[in-house]
């Protein structure tokens with residue numbers, strides 16, 4: 502594809518952490534040209550003023566959000582906004598023929614009542630929401646191919662569902678026994694100033710939050726139920742850990758057949774993810790580190806069984822900002838456009 506055939510892309514919420522990952526990934530993507538960056542308080546600022554390290558690469562100014570102007574210039578629009586804004590912005594963009602990839606929770610839920618009760622926002626965009634596909638390519642690749650609107654998963658749901666999906670899809674675990682213990686770096690909270698994300702609060706400390714009530718619980722349950730073919734409940738506990746990037750999600754569940762051992766599960770996982778280039782199943786006795794995924798769109802999975810408790814334990818490591826957010830959105834774009842799924846997406850981490 503030549504320079505003139507590149508598709509034109511806009512990013513609303515370009516000043517945020519999701520926005521700046523998208524700028525990095527899309528700027529290096531061979532089939533895409535970034536033509537619009539949008540924002541709220543940052544509108545009017547040169548992008549290089551906000552991110553001086555990108556001054557040599559990005560010569561754009563953040564613009565206010567003007568739907569007509571965006572739709573006339575962009576074939577594809579990424580929304581990297583706080584929850585509750587995309588549901589007002591996506592419908593007119595879709596109506597005007599844009600493809601939209603939303604990084605927030607607005608289009609992740611099939612049942613908008615569930616969304617409204619967890620996100621405290623009424624919805625009147627049912628027709629648009631019906632078109633949305635959950636943007637986890639390893640599970641919904643076919644549906645993503647023909648979608649015009651993608652609700653990209655949250656970072657914790659991505660890590661957790663990658664660990665859980667083969668078990669649920671093949672009915673290998675007892676219902677109601679799933680426990681998800683997950684840890685995130687502070688960039689998961691975004692770039693807005695928040696007290697718990699201050700260095701003085703987060704550094705040298707480690708704690709849980711949202712216990713028994715984090716909004717990613719219904720998201721994980723919705724997809725888990727879809728895979729299992731029956732209602733699934735999970736116990737999800739997130740933790741904030743003193744590092745910038747990365748999520749490690751450790752999933753525990755009781756095996757339906759206690760005779761299954763680690764080798765059986767390694768075979769099952771390898772088969773389940775055989776067409777998924779970003780999933781790396783680790784060999785016997787190797788468990789993932791978040792650092793391995795840093796800067797990449799990879800998900801590393803480590804698998805263990807404990808014959809004393811009949812439990813399976815699956816450990817999943819991703820970069821929350823890449824596979825957990827912007828990289829996954831680009832992966833979805835590649836699939837929607839019929840391009841190689843891995844185009845423009847890093848597979849080798851920064852290390853150490």
Ligand SMILES: NC(=O)C1=CN([C@@H]2O[C@H](COP(=O)(O)OP(=O)(O)OC[C@H]3O[C@@H](n4cnc5c(N)ncnc54)[C@H](OP(=O)(O)O)[C@@H]3O)[C@@H](O)[C@H]2O)C=CC1
Pocket residue numbers: 513514515516517518519520539540541542543544566581582583584586604605606654655656688689690691692693821822825826
């Ligand atoms: N961080 C993460 O690990 C993950 C985040 N997500 C989700 O992705 C989305 C973006 O997150 P993240 O990048 O971390 O967020 P940030 O807080 O870093 O950035 C938010 C962006 O939204 C813009 N914005 C805020 N209010 C408005 C408004 N009223 N109108 C227009 N633009 C507005 C800001 O623009 P301005 O500066 O111009 O005001 C900024 O660019 C969120 O929904 C988040 O939940 C999903 C997965 C992982």
Ligand SMILES: CC(=O)N[C@@H](CCC(=O)OP(=O)(O)O)C(=O)O
Pocket residue numbers: 584604605606654655656657685686687688689690691717739741
């Ligand atoms: C560390 C931290 O604060 N993480 C965020 C998760 C970010 C994310 O994925 O949120 P969305 O579902 O809104 O997209 C949180 O727990 O709210």
